[in-house]
Amino acid sequence: MKAREGDFIETLEGLIFDVKGLVHPRERVVAYLRYLEDPSGDRVRAGKRYVKVYSLERREAILRERYPHYIYYDRVFGDYMQGVPVSHVSRLYRPTEKVAELLEKPSLDRVESQAVKFVETLQDSSNIQPQKIGLSGSILVSLHRENSDIDVIVYGRENSSAVYNALKTLMKEGSEVSPYNIEDLKRLYRFRSKDTWMPLEEFIRTERRKPMQGKFLGRDFFVRFVLDWNEVGEEYGDRTYVPAGYAKVKAKVVDDSDAIFTPCRYLIDEVKVLGGTRASPLREIVSFRGRFCDQAGRGEVVAAQGKVEKVVEKDGTEFFRLVLGAKRSDFMIKV
Numbered sequence: 001m002k003a004r005e006g007d008f009i010e011t012l013e014g015l016i017f018d019v020k021g022l023v024h025p026r027e028r029v030v031a032y033l034r035y036l037e038d039p040s041g042d043r044v045r046a047g048k049r050y051v052k053v054y055s056l057e058r059r060e061a062i063l064r065e066r067y068p069h070y071i072y073y074d075r076v077f078g079d080y081m082q083g084v085p086v087s088h089v090s091r092l093y094r095p096t097e098k099v100a101e102l103l104e105k106p107s108l109d110r111v112e113s114q115a116v117k118f119v120e121t122l123q124d125s126s127n128i129q130p131q132k133i134g135l136s137g138s139i140l141v142s143l144h145r146e147n148s149d150i151d152v153i154v155y156g157r158e159n160s161s162a163v164y165n166a167l168k169t170l171m172k173e174g175s176e177v178s179p180y181n182i183e184d185l186k187r188l189y190r191f192r193s194k195d196t197w198m199p200l201e202e203f204i205r206t207e208r209r210k211p212m213q214g215k216f217l218g219r220d221f222f223v224r225f226v227l228d229w230n231e232v233g234e235e236y237g238d239r240t241y242v243p244a245g246y247a248k249v250k251a252k253v254v255d256d257s258d259a260i261f262t263p264c265r266y267l268i269d270e271v272k273v274l275g276g277t278r279a280s281p282l283r284e285i286v287s288f289r290g291r292f293c294d295q296a297g298r299g300e301v302v303a304a305q306g307k308v309e310k311v312v313e314k315d316g317t318e319f320f321r322l323v324l325g326a327k328r329s330d331f332m333i334k335v
Contacts, residue, residue, distance in 0.1 A: 001086050003029045005226045005262050006136040006153035008093040009084050015067065016050075016141055017084055020288050021263055022232045028072065028083040033059040035143055043143040050143055055195050056326070078241045078309070093141055095134025095153040102135070111219075115139050115150045118216045121177070122152065122223075125170060126162035133159070136224065150221040160225035164260055167211040167223065179214045180207070188213075192291060198331045206333060210294045212260065224290050225261045240312045244320060245277025248305040250335065251285070256298045264293045266302075277308045279320040285332060289325035295332045304332040 003009065007019040009031050017031035024030050033053055041049035053059050063070045063082060070088075074081050102108060102116050115135055123133060137151030138144040154163045170177035180188065185204045193203075207213070212223040255267035266285045273282075285304050287293075296302045306324040324330045 001029060001089065001092065002229070003031070003092060004229075006095050006134065006224055008034070008136070008141050009089055010091040010093070010141070011070075011084055011088050012090050013067065013088075014048075015070075016143075017070075017082070018136075022227060023234055023236050025074065025076070025083075025236050027087075028085050029089070030074075030077075030081055030083045032056070032082045033063055033070070035141065036062070043138070043145060045142050052138070052143070057195070076237055076240050078243050095136045095140055096131055096155075098135045098140045099130070099133070111139065111144045111146065111148050111150075114217050114219055118150050118221060119152060121170070121216070122154075122163050122166060125166040126159070128154070128159040128162055132156055132228075133163070150216060150219055152221065152223040154223060154225050156228040157231060159228075160260060163223065164211060164225065167214075171211055171214060177214060177216050179211070184215070184220075195328050196289075196291060196325070196330060197328050198333060202333045206295060212294065222290065225293070227261055238314055242310040242312065244279055244308040244310045246306070247276035247279070247308050247322065248274040248303070249282065249322060250274055250301065250303050251282070252301050253296050253298055256296065259297065260294050262290050262293060263288045264295075266296060268302075270301075274303070276305075279308050279310070282308075282320045282322065284319075284321045285324065286321055287324040287332075292324050292332060296334055301335050302332055303335045306330040306332075 003019045004022050005019060009017045009019060009029060014037050015033060016035040018034045019029055019031045021030055035050045035052055037048055038051040039049055041051035043050040070082055070084060071080055072083055099119055102112055119133055123130060132155045134153045136153045138148045154160050171179045185207055189200055189203045214221060249271055251268035251271040253266050254269045258265040264287050268285055271282045304322055306322045307326055309321050309323055310318055311321055312318050324332055
């Protein structure tokens with residue numbers, strides 16, 4: 001099963017997971033619980049009520065208590081993870097297929113209509129092919145509400161660059177697409193700081209320059225950029241990842257070519273360990289969470305805190321990386 005970042009999976013029990021990353025074991029898909037049936041849920045689909053689970057801690061707690069077979073130890077990633085066995089998949093939702101479905105649908109609700117219009121706006125302004133852009137999030141699985149965001153997925157380096165630049169232009173024009181204002185950013189901070197903390201001033205300074213998030217016709221949107229299949233360059237087992245501690249570092253970003261993508265990656269140099277585990281050589285900062293995308297550019301100096309992992313290549317060479325997003329204390333800011 002070829003599943004990737006932005007896809008959703010529904011299980012035999014009716015649980016809905018969002019797929020994480022681009023590298024997965026053959027018999028299982030790395031994915032995190034997102035929706036489950038609940039009589040008190042505020043989302044309705046086909047007569048059933050669902051609840052959305054936000055925090056990573058809560059997702060894991062539900063699975064450990066009620067569906068422990070979706071927690072497993074991954075020998076390559078060196079940790080306990082959430083993942084769906086291929087044998088338990090009842091449906092795979094793909095973002096590009098959702099756009100095609102909505103274009104054929106006889107009538108759309110307000111959220112769906114604006115989502116389709118946003119996708120068409122991005123296509124027209126960037127000249128990318130229709131099959132390289134899709135809709136993810138709650139719209140993908142028909143569990144959106146009237147106030148739901150528009151979550152867009154763009155595939156491929158060139159397409160992503162084109163859409164990224166188009167968004168900057170559209171925001172300057174300020175007709176239908178607009179950047180977040182200060183009050184929007186404060187609202188976003190209140191939401192994200194529940195499981196990713198950083199000072200409000202630093203948060204606003206960093207987030208206000210990101211064109212992949214903002215508002216379209218007054219509705220929140222987030223555009224996620226994902227490498228296409230022929231650009232991934234890694235298969236499951238090519239590398240192994242070994243937990244090596246936790247650290248706070250200061251470093252210079254020397255390559256930001258993967259900064260806008262999910263997963264994102266920043267190659268670093270001139271590393272100084274400010275606290276925690278000392279590991280050398282520490283070559284990169286990575287995250288599987290969209291909130292850490294576009295966090296810094298080439299030549300900028302950052303402070304970051306996260307999990308230290310040893311990366312072991314097939315030929316036996318080793319280096320270390322800092323992984324952000326698992327703990328509330330993880331952060332990355334310019335200094």
